[in-house]
Amino acid sequence: MTDGEEYTLEDEIVARARIHARDVVDENGLAVDLTALEWDVSARARRRAGACRWHADRGVATIVLARRAYERYEWPAFAGIVRHELVHAWEFQQFGESGHGDRFREQAAALEAPRYCEAFTEPRYVLRCLTADCDWRAKRHRASKPVASPDQYRCGDCGGSYEVEHVESGRTWATAGGYGGAKAALGEDW
Template identity: 70%
Template sequence: MTDADDPTIDDEIVARARIHAREVISEHDLEIDRNALEWTVTTRARRRAGACRWNRADEVATIVLTRQAYERYDWETFAGVVRHELVHAWEYQQFGESGHGERFHDLAATLDAPRYCETFAEPRYALRCLGADCDWSAGRHRASKPVKAPGGYRCGRCGSDIEVEHVDSGRTWTTASGFGGAKAALGKRW
């Protein structure tokens, strides 16, 4: 459970991914220019565990890793995501384009990387501490009691009130009536 702006875990993700990439590149003698490969972490991807962006002008590939996937997966699975995105980076650097075709498939198989981008389900609800100095949060897939009536619960870490967010819409509430109101207001989008 980390703060949305906590840099520590993002640094850890990038550090581990870079080390893994370096090992894979040297083990398979991949033609990837690591000086033209950048890494970043996002918390905004709702379903994709990773992505690779290509800057045509600079010829720099940027691998974007999703923090929630890192937190949810074991390292072996996440390392597969890193290798998958590495195949994209290789295609971009070598051919200026990338997809999930035969060429991709061949190298992905060699690297024991999944052929398709991993997807994962973002929790429907997020519980969050309202304490000024506390960064506790947690995801929930179902409308559990704290989701339905957060007013009856306190942050387990600091004792402050908590709020709930409906992740898809960004709507938040802190009480049982707030939950009812949000549900009614969202209707089919709930």
């Protein structure tokens, strides 16, 4: 920063994450090349607290952290997200791929990193199976195709029909027409 420039919340997030990453690598011997690691902050993310993207052509991993998650979590929980994404960076750098399988699970456990991160925002929509003995549910934050046209898709467990609930209003629909009607009825409250 030059004189007169102010630090932003994004600067704070990246600075704390970098310091924590350096400590994790130094203290645990995690073979992450920090010079081949980039950091970014997403102001839009609502569902994922973090992500790690691999740029194979450059041999660089980019860890993207969600600003909203940083604002909602206490530091120990957010530091767990940083460690989680560091495991992805390690896998990308060492193996060229990453997931949440056995290798990830083992390394995450060694770093006391969560395998999955808790949601930090409530979903905008909930999908629920209409079959009486099926408990399938899915949460969505955006009006994806399965939200807008539920009659074109099936339950993830039993294959039955499902309905969608707009969480804030409680309105439900099971067809594309129902989606359009709910959206029109809610207007600005959509």
